[in-house]
Amino acid sequence: MQPFDALSIRAVLAEARPLIVNRKVDRVNQLGRDEVLLTLRGKTGVTSLFISAQSIHGRMCLVQMNQTVKSSRDGQRENQREKVDPATDRYVSRYGSGNSVPNFCLLLRKHLAAATLIAADQPLGERIIDLVFSCVDEVGTQSIKILTAEIMGRHSNLIFWEKESGKIIAASHNVTKDMSRQREIAPTLRYERPPAQDRPSLYTVNQENFMQLFGQFKFKTLENLALPPGEVPPLTIEQWIIATFTGAGRHLCEELVLASGLFSETAKALAVEDAGMKLWQRIEALRANDNYRPFLFTDLSRYSVLGWYPTTAPIKSLPSVNDLIEEYFRACELTEQANQLRERLRADLSLELSKIDARMRMAEQHVLPGADVHLQKKLGDLILANLTEIKPGQEVLETDDLFGNGGKVLIKLNAALTGAQNAQMYYRHYAKSRARHSTASQSVNEATARKAMLEGHLIKINGAKDIFELRTLKENLTGRKAHEIAKPKAKAKKGNDSKILSVNSSDGWTIYVGRNRMENDYLLSRLAQPNDLWFHVLGQGGAHVLIRIPSSKQEPPMTTILEAAQIAARLSKASHGAKVRVVYTQCKHVRKLAKDKPGLVKYEQEKTVEVDTSQPMPKPMKQLFNT
Numbered sequence: 001m002q003p004f005d006a007l008s009i010r011a012v013l014a015e016a017r018p019l020i021v022n023r024k025v026d027r028v029n030q031l032g033r034d035e036v037l038l039t040l041r042g043k044t045g046v047t048s049l050f051i052s053a054q055s056i057h058g059r060m061c062l063v064q065m066n067q068t069v070k071s072s073r074d075g076q077r078e079n080q081r082e083k084v085d086p087a088t089d090r091y092v093s094r095y096g097s098g099n100s101v102p103n104f105c106l107l108l109r110k111h112l113a114a115a116t117l118i119a120a121d122q123p124l125g126e127r128i129i130d131l132v133f134s135c136v137d138e139v140g141t142q143s144i145k146i147l148t149a150e151i152m153g154r155h156s157n158l159i160f161w162e163k164e165s166g167k168i169i170a171a172s173h174n175v176t177k178d179m180s181r182q183r184e185i186a187p188t189l190r191y192e193r194p195p196a197q198d199r200p201s202l203y204t205v206n207q208e209n210f211m212q213l214f215g216q217f218k219f220k221t222l223e224n225l226a227l228p229p230g231e232v233p234p235l236t237i238e239q240w241i242i243a244t245f246t247g248a249g250r251h252l253c254e255e256l257v258l259a260s261g262l263f264s265e266t267a268k269a270l271a272v273e274d275a276g277m278k279l280w281q282r283i284e285a286l287r288a289n290d291n292y293r294p295f296l297f298t299d300l301s302r303y304s305v306l307g308w309y310p311t312t313a314p315i316k317s318l319p320s321v322n323d324l325i326e327e328y329f330r331a332c333e334l335t336e337q338a339n340q341l342r343e344r345l346r347a348d349l350s351l352e353l354s355k356i357d358a359r360m361r362m363a364e365q366h367v368l369p370g371a372d373v374h375l376q377k378k379l380g381d382l383i384l385a386n387l388t389e390i391k392p393g394q395e396v397l398e399t400d401d402l403f404g405n406g407g408k409v410l411i412k413l414n415a416a417l418t419g420a421q422n423a424q425m426y427y428r429h430y431a432k433s434r435a436r437h438s439t440a441s442q443s444v445n446e447a448t449a450r451k452a453m454l455e456g457h458l459i460k461i462n463g464a465k466d467i468f469e470l471r472t473l474k475e476n477l478t479g480r481k482a483h484e485i486a487k488p489k490a491k492a493k494k495g496n497d498s499k500i501l502s503v504n505s506s507d508g509w510t511i512y513v514g515r516n517r518m519e520n521d522y523l524l525s526r527l528a529q530p531n532d533l534w535f536h537v538l539g540q541g542g543a544h545v546l547i548r549i550p551s552s553k554q555e556p557p558m559t560t561i562l563e564a565a566q567i568a569a570r571l572s573k574a575s576h577g578a579k580v581r582v583v584y585t586q587c588k589h590v591r592k593l594a595k596d597k598p599g600l601v602k603y604e605q606e607k608t609v610e611v612d613t614s615q616p617m618p619k620p621m622k623q624l625f626n627t
Contacts (some may be wrong), residue, residue, distance in 0.1 A: 001332050002251045002302045004059040004151055004325070006125050006203070011292050011305045011321040013120050013129070016062050019047045021120060025112045025133070030105035034058075034158055034172045036147075040117060050326070051129075051149050053156035053172060057333055060129055060149055061325040100591065103604055107170040108160060111135055111145055118144075125203035125247035127151045128193070145169070147436075150194065155180075161191040178581075178608050202247040203287060207280055213244055214276035221266055237262060237269045237279070251302050256282050259308035282308075293317070294324035300335060303328045338467040345461050345474060349454050356454070360447045364473040366440035373437050376430035378403050379411050383423040384512075390419035500527060503567075503620040506548075511547040511620055513567060517599035520544040521592070524601065530588035533561070535568040536601075538581040538608065542572025544599070546587070563618045565611045570621060578614045583607065 018159045023040035030036055035055035039046060050063045112133055119132035129149040136142050144163040150156055157171035168191050175185040182195050200209060207436055215442070217240055234240040238253035248256070254264070260278045262269045286306070293307025298314040305321055318324040383390070386399050390413070397411040457477060464470045499520065501513045512527060514520035523544050528534065534555065535545040545568040547556050561584065569580040583606040593600040 001056070002328075003153070003249060004127070004329070005249050005252055006122070006127050006247050007286070008305055008321070008325060009060065009122050009127060009129060009151070011294075012061055012325060013122055014290060014292075015320055015322055016049070016431060017120055019062060020049055020117055023047065023117055025115045025117065028105060028108045028112055030102055030108075032100075034156065036105070036108070036158060036172075037063075038117075051131075051147075051158065052329075053149055053158045055154045055156055056336075057153040057329050058149075058153075058156045058499075059325055059329050060151070060324040063326055063443055064238060065129070076283075102160070104160075104170050104172050111160070111169065125201040132368055142293070148191070152194065155194070157185060159185060159191060166190045174606070176608050178610055184196060197246050199244060199246050202241070202245040203281060205245065209285075210280050210283070211276055215280070217244070218270050218276070233266075235266055236264045237266060238264060240266070255304060255306065255309045256286065258310055260304075292321050294321045296324060296328045300328065306583035327512070334467050338464070338470055341467065341470045341474065342464065345470065345477070346458065348477075349458050349461070350422075353451060353454055353458075356447050356451045360444055360451075363440040363443040363447065366436045367444060368433065373434060376426050376433055379409075380423045380426035380430065382409060382411060383419055383426065384401065387419040387423075390422075392418070461537050485569070505556075505563050505620050507557050508562045509556050509560045510548040511560075511564050511567065512548065513571065514544040514546075514599075515571070522600035524587065524590060524592065528587040528590075530586065531589045533564070533584050534587050534590050534603070535564050535582055535584045536603075537568050537574050538583050540572050540574040542574070543568055544601075556572070559611065562611060563620050565609045566613070566615075566618050567621055569611050569613050578612055579610055580613055581608055581610050584609065 009363050012585070019041050023042040025038060026041040026046065027039040028036065029039075032052075032054075036051045038049045038051070040049060041047075048063050049060070051060045052058050102204050112135065115133040115135040117131060118134050119130070121130045121132065122128065123130075127150070130153070131147040131149070133145050134142060135145050143243065145369055146161055146163055148159045148161065150159065157175070159168060160170045161168045168187055168189050170187055171185050174185065174187075183192060200213075217234075234243060237257050238250060241248060241253045241256070242250065256279065257264055257269070260275075260282045262272055262275055262278060272278070273478065289306060294303070294305050295307060295315045295317045296303035298316055302309070303324055305324070313451050318327065334343075381403060382399055382599050383397065385402060386397060389399075390397060393415045395413055397413055399409055399411070401407050401409045406562075413419075414425065417425065453561045457473065461470065461473055464473060500519060501515065503511050504511070512523055514523045520543065523546050524534070528546055529549065531549045533547040533549060535547070536542060545564050547560060547564050549556070565582040565584065568582050572580070574580045583603065585606040589605045590601050592598075593602060
């Protein structure tokens with residue numbers, strides 16, 4: 001997949017500026033933690049601008065929206081937006097209304113109400129977008145506020161700040177000193193640009209410096225000069241460009257080299273006459289070019305804004321760069337979702353198939369051949385046919401096989417029983433064997449049918465073309481499972497406080513620990529107070545940990561916080577790592593996602609602490625394991 005680079009930002013802004021600048025903000029929606037949808041209204045209509053600061057699919061582009069208007073209960077009118085493709089849920093907010101809307105979205109709505117977008121800028125060659133708004137507060141004071149989208153991979157963020165004071169108002173996610181040593185991002189702090197790199201930019205370097213750097217590279221390569229320790233010589237021209245300049249990624253460098261008529265391999269490229277000048281001419285054209293010819297590869301391996309990439313592979317041309325960016329990244333998201341869903345369904349079916357195989361092996365042990373099923377009854381019949389010949393205390397009966405092919409049959413007898421009692425004993429064994437055989441045969445038949453059905457679903461899952469077909473298969477599987485194994489829900493018992501584990505920290509503070517989803521849900525639903533501190537390992541499943549804060553609202557000491565973080569880290573899926581990050585926040589900033597999914601929550605205004613699980617176990621942890 002090709003990332004959203006500086007050239008794509010420049011092309012998107014060039015097309016979008018006439019449609020978004022000098023327009024008023026009509027509505028602000030937050031679709032995800034790092035995704036915002038701005039609706040801008042002007043004389044010519046409404047324009048929707050989508051901004052995403054996701055680590056993988058981060059981008060900005062104009063999107064087409066269908067709008068319907070409905071009346072709310074209080075008489076106000078609000079926009080209910082539907083996306084072009086209803087099956088993707090792409091532009092539907094994951095948050096409801098009221099208290100469930102994130103603070104970042106609420107602050108944007110507060111400050112951007114009736115604001116006008118007056119500029120959309122990009123620092124030259126950077127993956128940063130500044131949306132500049134002219135805002136008016138409640139008393140009529142005008143101010144300039146900027147929504148900055150830093151689309152830089154795992155360092156991506158949405159930051160809203162005031163231009164005059166330079167202070168951050170809000171961010172889609174805060175960055176603490178523990179998370180980044182370079183730059184801290186939090187409200188009331190001064191906004192600073194990401195640290196500059198010690199390399200020239202491909203968009204600002206002049207011809208003299210470029211040719212000088214290229215000449216040094218050519219001289220070192222052809223003369224085979226020794227490189228500093230740890231430095232690897234670039235094997236391709238693209239690697240040299242990326243290592244020497246900023247502002248271009250691997251895909252753009254490949255396009256520049258191929259469009260220049262050069263080979264990718266360093267030796268072959270340097271053998272071309274005036275290779276440096278040819279490459280420089282393409283870089284100059286890159287800077288001055290405003291004639292974009294966007295297309296994408298149908299296999300989603302890459303896209304091109306300039307249209308310089310020579311290829312014979314199947315491509316799809318699009319009318320604008322905004323359409324290209326939206327279609328490419330939306331298709332990548334759907335493909336990734338489809339792959340993830342496919343893997344989950346495969347894992348679920350493989351697990352169930354393994355259970356069915358184990359059940360079949362167990363049941364087949366009790367399935368007897370046809371002759372063996374009736375053997376016990378035959379022996380009982382032979383005993384009854386020879387009752388007069390059986391003497392008290394006799395242990396073995398030898399008789400002719402009256403019900404078979406002739407010959408002699410030896411039958412073991414219980415010396416303590418009479419002949420009739422021995423016959424009844426064999427009849428009882430026959431009844432039990434027949435029942436086991438019948439039940440086991442039925443289980444094998446049912447398991448075989450179930451296995452064939454699941455294997456058929458597995459074939460369909462492997463052959464599914466897109467996310468929508470996989471969702472249909474998932475609904476069919478879920479509905480069938482729910483119908484077959486549905487069980488009545490157990491009623492929750494009252495007075496579960498005694499089952500929640502609690503320990504005392506080294507400083508005497510009470511720490512509560514949830515060991516499963518139901519206990520985690522109980523901690524937040526009934527036990528937690530608004531000012532209590534809630535802990536959970538970052539990005540992994542695990543226990544919810546709670547520090548009870550007294551009514552005086554006194555902050556717990558750092559020792560207690562670290563001990564609670566250790567408990568959350570050790571009782572999580574990340575417990576095997578030495579360094580584990582744990583987030584914590586007040587319980588009033590933690591909300592459940594859904595009633596039918598206990599233990600799943602979302603949180604805001606979190607802080608992060610890093611603990612080392614390889615250190616000796618703290619005292620509260622020893623109490624916990626001794627409980």
